[in-house]
Amino acid sequence: MNAVLAFIKLSLLEARRDRLYLGLVAFAFLFVALALLLGMSPWGHIEEVMLHLGFAGVSVFTLIYAVFMNVNNLHRDLQSRVLYTVFSRPVQRWHYLLGRFIGTALNVIILALVLSFIIILSTWYFGYSGNIRWEALALGYRAAIQALVSGAFALVFATFMSTGISIILAFMMHFICANVSIFNLLIKSSKYPGWTKVLFKIIYYVVPDFRYMNIIDPVIHQRVINWELLGTSSIVYICYIIVLLIMAFAVFQTREL
Amino acid sequence: MKKHRKCIALVFAAFVISTGLRIGIYKGILSKEVQNRLFLPPPTPSPKVLRFLSLGDDGAVAMSTWLHLLPYLGELFLEKKEALIDWNFFASSLSTVIALDELFYDAYLVSANLLAQNIRYLDLSLKLTAKGVEVLRKRWDLAFFQAFNYYYYKRDEDMALKYYRIASQRPRCPSYVRDWAAALLIKKGKYEEAVKILEKAIDEASVHGPFKEMFKVQIKNLKNLILMEKALDAYKKRYGHLPESLSELVEKGFLAAIPKHPTRGQYRLDPQTGRILY
Numbered sequence: 001m002n003a004v005l006a007f008i009k010l011s012l013l014e015a016r017r018d019r020l021y022l023g024l025v026a027f028a029f030l031f032v033a034l035a036l037l038l039g040m041s042p043w044g045h046i047e048e049v050m051l052h053l054g055f056a057g058v059s060v061f062t063l064i065y066a067v068f069m070n071v072n073n074l075h076r077d078l079q080s081r082v083l084y085t086v087f088s089r090p091v092q093r094w095h096y097l098l099g100r101f102i103g104t105a106l107n108v109i110i111l112a113l114v115l116s117f118i119i120i121l122s123t124w125y126f127g128y129s130g131n132i133r134w135e136a137l138a139l140g141y142r143a144a145i146q147a148l149v150s151g152a153f154a155l156v157f158a159t160f161m162s163t164g165i166s167i168i169l170a171f172m173m174h175f176i177c178a179n180v181s182i183f184n185l186l187i188k189s190s191k192y193p194g195w196t197k198v199l200f201k202i203i204y205y206v207v208p209d210f211r212y213m214n215i216i217d218p219v220i221h222q223r224v225i226n227w228e229l230l231g232t233s234s235i236v237y238i239c240y241i242i243v244l245l246i247m248a249f250a251v252f253q254t255r256e257l
Numbered sequence: 258m259k260k261h262r263k264c265i266a267l268v269f270a271a272f273v274i275s276t277g278l279r280i281g282i283y284k285g286i287l288s289k290e291v292q293n294r295l296f297l298p299p300p301t302p303s304p305k306v307l308r309f310l311s312l313g314d315d316g317a318v319a320m321s322t323w324l325h326l327l328p329y330l331g332e333l334f335l336e337k338k339e340a341l342i343d344w345n346f347f348a349s350s351l352s353t354v355i356a357l358d359e360l361f362y363d364a365y366l367v368s369a370n371l372l373a374q375n376i377r378y379l380d381l382s383l384k385l386t387a388k389g390v391e392v393l394r395k396r397w398d399l400a401f402f403q404a405f406n407y408y409y410y411k412r413d414e415d416m417a418l419k420y421y422r423i424a425s426q427r428p429r430c431p432s433y434v435r436d437w438a439a440a441l442l443i444k445k446g447k448y449e450e451a452v453k454i455l456e457k458a459i460d461e462a463s464v465h466g467p468f469k470e471m472f473k474v475q476i477k478n479l480k481n482l483i484l485m486e487k488a489l490d491a492y493k494k495r496y497g498h499l500p501e502s503l504s505e506l507v508e509k510g511f512l513a514a515i516p517k518h519p520t521r522g523q524y525r526l527d528p529q530t531g532r533i534l535y
Contacts (some may be wrong), residue, residue: 038324044363045320045323045363047322049320049324052314052316052317052319052320053317053320053321055314055317056317058315059312059313059314060312137409146313174312175312178311178312178313179309182309190335208312210312211313216313216314216315216316217358217359217360220316221360221362
């Protein structure tokens with residue numbers, strides 16, 4: 001357990017020192033600031049613009065951050081041969097992956113939380129309702145947990161593929177997860193032969209559906225939020241993360257360093 | 258520096274061309290057709306494509322499309338260049354915004370007010386606003402605009418009535434909408450429903466002063482009409498034809514007395530149409 005904790009600390013420390021991660025964070029802040037500025041333009045809809053574009057920025061940057069950090073950490077440690085030293089000690093390979101993943105997850109959660117607070121407080125200060133929209137934290141949470149699922153996919157790919165391919169595949173997986181419902185339409189379509197339909201069916205049932213956590217419109221338009229849906233989808237995503245991590249452990253265990 | 262010379266020259270040329278075109282547009286040097294072509298923002302992709310690319314943040318894409326459309330319309334309206342509006346772009350952007358974020362109130366409002374003005378896009382406007390009426394159940398104004406568009410542009414009184422009914426049942430609906438709804442119901446001969454709408458309006462605290470008095474007069478008139486209509490129906494059922502005058506209803510015992518209109522005095526019967534005039 002101490003080994004896992006050490007890797008978590010290392011990930012947190014690296015996030016503060018690495019220029020790539022700091023650059024990403026700076027871009028995320030810049031994007032959110034632009035969204036907030038756009039909200040203050042004289043076109044009205046201050047709160048809606050700030051929340052919609054601000055949280056879109058949170059979604060995009062937490063995703064990029066999670067994918068890059070999961071892939072980059074592992075490959076950099078492999079290339080710099082740090083892992084040889086690490087695994088010469090009584091440390092399991094899964095300790096390393098788990099520690100790195102949790103460290104990345106904490107970074108992603110902190111980033112999403114800070115950006116969410118900035119957006120919510122700006123909305124309260126510049127908005128017309130005068131209320132602090134705490135429920136919008138759910139959007140930050142949504143962005144973070146979906147980024148973590150994609151991050152877990154990235155980690156699985158990174159255990160046996162090159163950096164570039166892993167990143168591209170992880171983004172593709174996120175793209176598929178965000179559009180899984182299309183596969184349901186393809187299954188119903190008569191254009192495709194039987195075997196492709198089987199493939200579509202497998203993808204439809206196996207891949208997590210990011211649109212299931214549909215809370216953006218209710219939060220932004222101040223409708224009733226389905227907290228139960230948020231809870232159940234969170235459980236589903238956490239299960240996916242666990243399964244993906246187990247897959248990553250299994251692949252990394254058999255890999256030659 | 259030599260390497261970058263070509264780049265700098267290209268950027269400079271692009272700047273000069275775009276500024277020249279802009280000046281050409283504002284000074285009216287370019288023809289209307291060329292202006293229209295140049296002034297137009299790039300076309301909006303279909304909602305299906307945008308939904309696919311949005312990665313679940315459909316609302317953010319809808320908002321960006323809206324922020325893309327709004328300055329375009331604003332600039333044209335402010336400079337009184339409405340004739341230059343590319344209605345196809347306007348309609349497709351609006352449809353995209355509504356398809357991506359069905360709770361986007363302002364898009365429905367613009368659809369009901371601006372898009373309906375172009376006869377070619379009236380049906381699209383009615384379709385989009387109908388969705389807004391269905392989704393935004395706390396808003397009375399969308400149903401009101403929809404009713405107005407059906408009545409004024411489409412000349413469809415039945416649909417207008419449908420939406421006036423909806424508008425009059427929505428919260429915070431102002432008195433004049435109820436009045437219009439009642440007027441259309443009276444025109445259609447649906448007096449009892451008109452009475453219900455007006456009575457509901459009187460019960461609400463928002464109706465005051467002259468409106469309250471006007472509604473009371475209208476209700477009394479409608480109740481008289483309902484009474485006489487029933488008597489006329491009974492007369493027609495027994496004798497197979499309409500009476501010559503309303504006094505015949507009293508003579509044959511269908512009415513105790515002919516009621517008086519609260520402000521205009523006597524009612525009269527048009528024996529040709531069977532309508533009661535006042």
